[in-house]
Amino acid sequence: MKASNKRMLAEIEREVVYTSSLIGKRELDPRVMTAIGKVSREEFVPADLKYYAYDNGPLPIGYGQTISQPYIVALMTDLLQLEPEHVVLEVGTGSGYQAAVLSQLVKKVYTIERIEALGKDSAARLKKLGYHNVECHIGNGYEGWPAHAPYDGIIVTAAASHIPPALTKQLKPGGRLVIPLGFPDMPQELMLVEKDAQGELHTRNILGVAFVPLQEESPLAEEP
Numbered sequence: 001m002k003a004s005n006k007r008m009l010a011e012i013e014r015e016v017v018y019t020s021s022l023i024g025k026r027e028l029d030p031r032v033m034t035a036i037g038k039v040s041r042e043e044f045v046p047a048d049l050k051y052y053a054y055d056n057g058p059l060p061i062g063y064g065q066t067i068s069q070p071y072i073v074a075l076m077t078d079l080l081q082l083e084p085e086h087v088v089l090e091v092g093t094g095s096g097y098q099a100a101v102l103s104q105l106v107k108k109v110y111t112i113e114r115i116e117a118l119g120k121d122s123a124a125r126l127k128k129l130g131y132h133n134v135e136c137h138i139g140n141g142y143e144g145w146p147a148h149a150p151y152d153g154i155i156v157t158a159a160a161s162h163i164p165p166a167l168t169k170q171l172k173p174g175g176r177l178v179i180p181l182g183f184p185d186m187p188q189e190l191m192l193v194e195k196d197a198q199g200e201l202h203t204r205n206i207l208g209v210a211f212v213p214l215q216e217e218s219p220l221a222e223e224p
């Protein structure tokens, strides 16, 4: 692992301690940290920003979108409590970085992106880098990806005004959904939604976050 990636892991560990009263733990699952240590974030950021690739902050990736802050990637991944046999859905492929991290922890990652150019670039990048258990799709993640449902875990990496009903429907009993809720430029909350064995949903606020918005409409309806 590069020294810069090690430094980033140390920064994540520090921020976990700072926020321990909110997140209810002082360290994340070591498997999550190992997964993050294995992924070269520099491969997922624009060429002119590689110098900042291992800073613990979000970075622009074009089209008004961002690659999330490493601490948030780590925290959201940890909240999913993933196991090697799990199948996961990500809404908001963006750069593909979060998908690459997830791919180290589970059997299969399905990821969906509404901006065609971003989705295609990320699919090519993930393939080139050898993340063969990630499947990318261009479409509206507000509707989930019913073809491969139900999922053990669902992660939404854009802020929604409410929990999309299609996503809780596509979650297995015992499954977990992690989603930022709120509006752009307003305080948002990272939420954990657990579906119990009876299919009932239990939600918990984790902490304040800042994400780009989840678009509810299909890209084709908006963009000719």
Ligand code: SAH
Residues within 6 Å of the ligand: 065, 066, 067, 068, 091, 092, 093, 094, 095, 096, 097, 098, 099, 112, 113, 114, 115, 118, 139, 140, 141, 142, 157, 158, 212, 213, 214, 215, 216, 217
């Ligand atoms: N997980 C990404 C960061 C994503 S930024 C990474 O690791 O880099 C949020 C992404 O969600 C953006 O690329 C945005 O285009 C996408 N997005 C927003 N609304 C969406 C929707 N309804 N369906 C699919 N993707 C969506």
